Structures are given as structure tokens and as C-alpha cells.
Amino acid sequence: MNQIKIGAFISERRKAKGWTQSQLAEKLEITDKAVSKWETGRSMPDLSLFLPLCTLLEVTLNELFAGECIAEEKLKEKADEVLMDVITNWLGHDKWETKESGTVLQNVLEVEIVSKLYENISTGHENILEQHKTENNSVLAVNDVSFQIPHGSFVGIMGASGSGKTTLLNLIATIDKPTNGAVRISGQNIVDMPDEAAAEFRRKHLGFVFQEYNLLETLTIYENIALALTIKEVSKEKIRPMIQNLSEKLDISAILDKFPYEVSGGQRQRCACARAIVVNPDIILADEPTGALDSHAARQLLDTFAMLCREFSATILMVTHDVMAASYCDRILFMKDGEIKAALNREQENKQTFFTDILKQIECIEGENHDVLEAVNP
Numbered sequence: 265m266n267q268i269k270i271g272a273f274i275s276e277r278r279k280a281k282g283w284t285q286s287q288l289a290e291k292l293e294i295t296d297k298a299v300s301k302w303e304t305g306r307s308m309p310d311l312s313l314f315l316p317l318c319t320l321l322e323v324t325l326n327e328l329f330a331g332e333c334i335a336e337e338k339l340k341e342k343a344d345e346v347l348m349d350v351i352t353n354w355l356g357h358d359k360w361e362t363k364e365s366g367t368v369l370q371n372v373l374e375v376e377i378v379s380k381l382y383e384n385i386s387t388g389h390e391n392i393l394e395q396h397k398t399e400n401n402s403v404l405a406v407n408d409v410s411f412q413i414p415h416g417s418f419v420g421i422m423g424a425s426g427s428g429k430t431t432l433l434n435l436i437a438t439i440d441k442p443t444n445g446a447v448r449i450s451g452q453n454i455v456d457m458p459d460e461a462a463a464e465f466r467r468k469h470l471g472f473v474f475q476e477y478n479l480l481e482t483l484t485i486y487e488n489i490a491l492a493l494t495i496k497e498v499s500k501e502k503i504r505p506m507i508q509n510l511s512e513k514l515d516i517s518a519i520l521d522k523f524p525y526e527v528s529g530g531q532r533q534r535c536a537c538a539r540a541i542v543v544n545p546d547i548i549l550a551d552e553p554t555g556a557l558d559s560h561a562a563r564q565l566l567d568t569f570a571m572l573c574r575e576f577s578a579t580i581l582m583v584t585h586d587v588m589a590a591s592y593c594d595r596i597l598f599m600k601d602g603e604i605k606a607a608l609n610r611e612q613e614n615k616q617t618f619f620t621d622i623l624k625q626i627e628c629i630e631g632e633n634h635d636v637l638e639a640v641n642p
Contacts, residue, residue, distance in 0.1 A: 266331055267307070267308055268304075268305030269305075269331035270305070270308070270328065270331040271302050271303045271304055271305040271306075272303070272305075272331065273327075273328070273331040274302050274303055274321065275303040277321040277322075277323060278299075278303075278321065281320075281321065291320055292316060292320070294313070369415045369416060369417075370415050371413065371414055371448075372415050372417075372449065372450055372546055372547050373412065373413040373436065373447075373449055373547055373579070373581065374412050374446070374447070374448040375409055375410055375411050375412070375432075375436070375445070375446075375447055376410050376445055376446040376447075376448075377408050377410055377444070377446070378406060378408070378435060378444070378445030378446070378447060379404065379406055379408055379409070379442060379444050379445055379602075380404070380405045380406040380431055380432075380435060381402055381403070381404050381405075381443040382402060382403040382405060383402045404602055405431040406428045406432050406442070406602045407428075407603050408445075409428075409432060409445075409599075409602075409603065409604055410604075411597060411604060411607070413547070413579060413581060414579075415579055416577045416578070416579055417573070417580070417594055418569060418573045418582070418592065418593045418594050418595075419580070419581050419582070419593055419594070419595045419596070419597065420581075420582045420583075420584055420589070420590045420593035420596045420597070421433070421581070421582070421583045421584070421596075421597045422584060422585060422587075422590055422596055422622070422626070423585065423599035424600070425585075427599040427600050427601065427602070429583045430551060430583055431602075433549055433551055433581070436449075436547075436549060436581065437470060437472070438457065438462040438465060441455060449465075449469060449470075449546050467495055467496065468496065468543075469545055469546045469547075470545050470546065470547060470548075470549060471539075471540030471543065471545035471548040472540055472548070472551075473533070473537055473540050473548060473549075473550040473553045474536070474550075474552075475551060475552040475553060475555040476556060477524065477529075477535070477556075479532060479535060479539075481523065481525055482523075484521055484522060484523055485519050485520050485521070485522055485527065485531075485535045486507060486511075486520040486521060488535060489507050489510075489511075489520075489538045489542055490503050490507060492539045492540075493506065493507075493542060493543060496543050507520070507542065510541065510542055513571070513575070514568060516531055516534050516538065519531055528561065529556060529557050530557055530558075530560070530565060533553060533557060533561070534565065536553075537568050537569070537572065541572055541576055541578055547579045547580070547581060548572070548579065548580045549581050550569070550580060550582040550583065551582075551583050552583060552585070552586075553582065553584075553589075554584070554586055554589050555586075559588075562589065566589055566592040569592065570592055587619060587622050587623060587626070588619070590622050591615045591616075591618050591619040591622060592615065594609070594610045595607065595608065595609050596625075605629050606625055606629060608625050
């Protein structure tokens, strides 16, 4: 996107309305300085201000990003061009690094015909599950799900709230047990493990990255990472060099002596990544890891995930509803109503192309639901 052109367009539309910069700023409840920066091309409006700004200036979002009014006959062509331009600026440029051809990778995770039925759910319990309730007030949160994840893959699970994606992640994490089916991690079926054995398995074989970091505020960044190794009974002599090497890769070596509350959200999340990968887990499970981050920190975290797969051969399964986050994966599973409705492989596409393919797949899945509603209510 051309910030100078967009700024000039905002200035032109503001003047056409007969407003000063101060008046526009007042309507948007921001400072005059912010508007001045937009109009001189020094910055862009925050994401939350795009729609209010368009409404005030009586322009479309496409026109704002294009920095010009768009004739109706060229709207479709220009809209596609603007979308790709926005995506490219948002995600950055990259080329997909393919795995070596002919390489057969062993599956780290195998999920076979897994279902989860919650019985006798009380009325009003977790509204997101209401759509899955049966006549006896039970909830089928996951329904006959099967898939595999090869070693070194970065796989995403997408779906709206209530689709079953978090329940599925909990089943894989040994936090919950499926009603039926098998979940194998590195060949070991975890479904029938007793609770104590499951807890031991989590410590030794699984890594976790959560939306809220889950760091101990009374420990330094270094101590938070070291704790994972201490629990795994790694000797003290080995812990420090392991953490130093990994922290340099994740660009957090300068903050190892700080406490979590003293660093940014993005740095805390990279600390969580270090804690997850340092124990060399079979698979890292990430639940909406970018949910509490701004766009810049989110991109840094996703770049970190890609680096972990590339340089540490990490295997990552990430639950997300964010298309930007999903575009970093090499495969996406789309969940709806407890089932996997579709899968999309990135293959040799860059992030920009994969991003648009994900949007099209989401639109297709939502369109199927729309067709069903029309059939029921013609």
C-alpha cells in the first residue's frame, strides 16, 4: 500500500467534507497529530479506525486502501488488486520452503475416528455447545475425527467458537479423554493412560504455548525456561548452555534476567516458545497463541514457529480462528460442528496466496451451511 497516496486521499475527502484535521480527529476521538501523520503518509490509521473513518468520509474500505475513488465498473478488478496489496503488506514477502522431494516423514500424531460426547449437560452450560446438544441433553463436541501430522510439520486447526477445535486439542493434550477412538503420539496410544501416567507423558513428550503465556510471575524469564528442564531432571551443567543457545535464536537473550511483567507480550510469548521447545517435545500444542498479541508481535511469534519447524524440526499443532496466523502453516484442517469439513495444503504457495485460499475455503464451508438453511427454509 502507498501510505502517501492514502494520506493524500484522506486529506482530499476530509476537505471535501469541509472539516479541519481537528474536527476529523474529534469525530474519531483521536489526536490532531494522528490525523496529520496519516495525511502526510507518516503512519496509517489503527485497524479499529478503518471502518469509522470510511463511514465518516463516505468511501469504501477498498477505496481507502487504494487511495482513490473507484468507478463501479472497475470495482471487482480493483477490489481484488487492493486485497492482494493489503495481504502482501500485512504478511510480508516470502517463498515457501518445500520439504525435500521423496522424503517420507514419520507421523508424530495419529488421530483415528475420535469422538467426544459430554453427557447430561445442564441447561445454559457453555452456550457455544448448544448447537450440538442431543435430545437427552448431551453434547457431541467432536465427531469421528481422523488425521495425521508428520514430523516437522506446522498444522493449523481452524473453526468458529463451538466448532470443537479446542476440545480436540484437549484430547490430544491428555487433558481430556475421548469417548471413542485412538490418539497416538509417536506411536503410543494415550487414550487409556491413567491420570498419573498421562501427567508424566505431558511433561516428557508435549510442549504447550497458550494465549495467556502461563508464565510464573515470581520467576525470571531464564528461570521460567529452566523450570521445564529441571522438571525433566536435566543436569544444571547442561541447562544454562541450552537456554543461552535457544534464547539467541528467539531473540530473548537480553531479557533472561527480567521478570515476565517487565517485558512485552511478544517477548513473553517467545519465552513460552522457548519453554515449550527446550525439552525437545514430540509435538508442541498451541491454543490461540496470537490472541493476546498486536499484529507486529503476532507476526514475530508466527515467524518463530516457522523457524522452530525449520531449524529444530519441531512439530506444531495450532488452534486458531485467525486467517493471518493460519497462513503461516503448511496445512490447515477446517472444523465445524465437531467434524473436519476440509483440509488445505500449502504446497509451494507463498503466504499471500495461501491466505486467499484459506479465505475461499472458509467461504465455501460457510456457503454449504447457507445452502442447507435455504433448503430447510425455502
